[in-house]
Amino acid sequence: MTKSLLRKRGGHESGKVGMIELFFDLVFVFAVTQLSHGLLAHLSAMGWLQTAFLLMAVWWVWIFTSWITNWLDPERIPVRVALFVMMLGGLVMSASIPEAFGTRGLAFAAAYVAMQLGRPLFACWAVRTETLERRRNFQRIAVWAAFAGIFWIAGGLAEPELRICWWAVALLIDLAGPWMMFRVPGLGRSSTADWDVDGSHMAERCGLFVIIALGESLLVTGATFSGMAWTGGAWLGFFSALVGSIAMWWIYFDTGAEAGHQRISHSKEPGRIARVAYTYIHVLIIGGVIVSAVADELALMHAEETSFAGISAMLGGPIMYLLGNALFKWVSNDRPTPPLSHLLGLLIILALIPMAYGRLYSPLILTCITTCVLVLVAVWEHLALRRPPPEIDP
Template sequence: MKSWLQPPRLRIGEENEGEHRNATWLEHFYDLVYVVAVSQLAHNLSENVSLTGFLGFVVLFLPIWWAWIGTTLYANRFDSDEIAHRLLMGVQMLAIAALAVNVPHGLGESSDGFALAYAAARTILVIKYLWAGWHISQARGLTTHYARGFAIAASLWLISAFVPMPWRFVLWGIGLAIDFATPLTATRLQTGLMPHLQHLPERFGLFTIFVLGEAIIAVVSGVAEQDWGDQSAIAAAFGFGIAFSLWWVYFQNISGSALRTARASGRIQVFNVWLYGHLPLVIGLAATGVGVEHVILSEAESALPDAERWLLCGSVALCFLSLGILHRTGVIRYCKLRTKHRLGTVAALLALAIAGTNLLPVTVIAIVSIVCATQVLLDLYQSSSALA
């Protein structure tokens, strides 16, 4: 039988360099609550397709994404499969489930519950870091720094639950700023404790996959909610094409090379770009699914409303902007040409959002899908030319 209190162990460093690591079954199970949370966020945005709706979507997305990041980075460095760790993960899952439950009115009547749930999830993470630091002396500086920063942020979220709006949201902002700044102010402490080169890209890839899944759900839901016809079938096919192209462009270029470079050179900034650079990407992917669904559900013979057109074009543009930055900084395959391709796509999509006022829904989604597919073809052409 597994020990209840088997101490955490360091899963990174030279002695673990050759260890083959994949996400554990517990991590896969843990991700399920985030699938639900992202789905709730997407539903929220779907109910209010507007600038304020999108901003509210982002505000609630940030703490949910950061909660996943916190647990993922802890597991990357200190994962242990003992019973106490499993139980703490289970309690964290309950906290994230509570976050998801409170998402529909997370900026209104349920904002206190949302704050309490986030504070609970982060408090458990603080306990984990203190426990790891107690047993792993070489990581104690980093774990203490993380525990201190995350504890202060969690305290602000806890206090915010008992503070009236809008001051509640002011405390949220300060708390998130401290959360996000804590790893950035630990550069020296992280230098000798770089993440595992195989495990982390896989975890980020898995999160990207289930966020992309929202686009697939959107295609199915959009078609299921209306009579099957030529227009809806064509729009659905183009919607799937958008998701498929985004998957291709990201996963064709992802690797652990940036982390290897960061470890070899001691440039922790590369890792930080990896970490924070994925945020606009996953926000864009989640919002893209909502945009696709609304296009499919729009009146086929009428011009696509401005809000829906901007949501689809803007979300996909945000994805490619993020990909362009990740290319340019070497987080994914370093390539100046592909950076230009991605940024050119951003310009084309924004032009469509601005100038596509009188276009039918199927026309808009067709253009977006073709623009995305063009990125795949350009990558394939460049790769084949390099091999020639």
Template sequence: MEEKRVTWAELYFDLVFVFAVTQVSGLLHHRHGWGELARAAVVFVPVYWCWVGTTVQANIRDVDNPRDRLGIFTVGLGGLFMALAVPGVDGARGVLFGAAYWGARLVLLGLIATGRGRVRRVWFGPYGVGALISGPLLLAGGLLDAQLMGGWARTAVWSVAALCDLSAPVLFRRLLAKVSYHPAHLPERFGLFLLIALGESIVGIGAPVAATHLGAAELVSVATAFVISCELWWLYFNYAADAMRHSLETAESQRDVIRRVFSYGHFVLIAGVIAVAVGFGETVAKPDDALAAGPLGLLYGGCALYLLAFSYTRWMMFRMVSPTRLVAAAAVLVLLPLMVRLPALGALVALAGVLGVLNLVEYHRVGRARRLDEAAIA
């Protein structure tokens, strides 16, 4: 199979989701309770799933043509409407959010259903669920009175819609096994979405500081947060990205790797980075202030979630644990309650230190394994 490359239309489509991720992270600024976290997750699922649906259909079809480009851009418009609705998603804009998602899913269903051969039958699977079940449920939730049950009625309906979307690849796994996938394209696409989330961490670092006094403490805080962002990038792109591509290329069941590692695993990875980005936004501009539990939980909890997600993906790919990342996640969680009374800069330095040690340990472990392999071949 000829290697499939990401098209310019897909990259342009991603720009919509740069804005969408910013809007979703905005839901957590200044509101850090468990209820707000749950609502942000429920809102993020359809945003993410809209992107996943477009990415998969671009993988199994040739989309570098005017018809499919227009289809991708139309889905992008739906994503833009969803992003615009996010700040008021608990109120009147809930209708716009649900209608935009349903419209995007109908477009994706049309693109898939008009395909050729086995691809055409995929519409009975998750694309049909999105267009015929979760999309209408999101619109129905948006039409509910925003004050009904304190707003939880809408969240409950949207949670059911999210579960329908997330469970569809499992329910239709046999059907999806009949589809041929391009193994080089999907790792690149999901890596690009993770870059979008990491870009949000840069916004979280810079935006709050840009309009404030820039003293030495603030500059050190910015530099430390940027180091953390770089360390998160290194953990994925220096080792994990190649392993994920290798797993997809060599797997007996590509369908299972796509579902477990990419669709589900990357949802957790990206959610962790978004939480860290929000934590930066609440931390960097006030390096001398002690952190409240909410921002500290987002910063450290998001980092721990990111590290734990790697252990999940490694087990799903190779049935192997990732001891270094499990230990680092445990260290982050142990440090979390100890950081409550420290200045924000101290919390940033401690987190950067844990991630720095983890990267150094993994660098030496990989280097030693490579030397042993070379010696065995020689």
């Protein structure tokens, strides 16, 4: 009898993230670095759009792999080998990012499709002796990946100016898959009950990716600062970037990550929370960190003047991050509304838009203001959630 490759559930170590998964994540440290450097090198409306496409592709590869390793045991040799092959594809894809809309479009698309299609095909083989519902789930995912792959490859073969149109269709298909429950004629549709994920593992995996993004932000800040003359303005920009990263960590990890962890771990339908809160919403959080890292570097390098797109990064990064966290906490923690502290932070940054684009603030001052807003949000939420409930007189 073939030994199952599924994770064992219910034990003390069942939801633990394995060392092989952390090793796999190193590829995505490189990918995040490539994305931030790519946006910095092409800081324009088209650069923003292209980076958004590439971020979604990188995230989709990573989060779908996290779903697979949630079901399959990465300590088993076949699963380990599959992850090593995925690492090869991830490195090729990451190395192609700077020229994905140039000379390496086909390499990027081929690596992406190979991972997105190869992963569910491997899973189909891995669960061949399991229940029909589980086999059907991976078969449907493979069909959707193959359909989207046609457009990814077509875009890779197309002229660079037409590539984004093909890839837009491909990305829409990829994003629609989980939302449409991977419905396939003749194979039916999945349900969130089929996605019996280990909530503890999913929450920890996504938290680790947030750490990857924040770590890359610190690396960018440190590398930029080390190559500059250490003037008063440079020290202020360096301090602002560091405090901003700490505030981002606090906003996500102080209460939100653990509350989400507890909610999905004890949910009767963890697949529903994993799909919305962790698969879709978390990309906003990751994108906010990456864009904020670009903004911090711009504030250090161009403290007095920057472009329209640069100002957009200084405002857009914190907006994406606060919006992502607000939605995550709203969806995953049974809140009647998003956190008031996050909504106020968003309103303050939105109110800065006319003054920022009117050049009333220098890039350095603007990034210091957005850092103060992040600190305000972090402190407000921390104090509000730890305030003792009012006493009720008998």
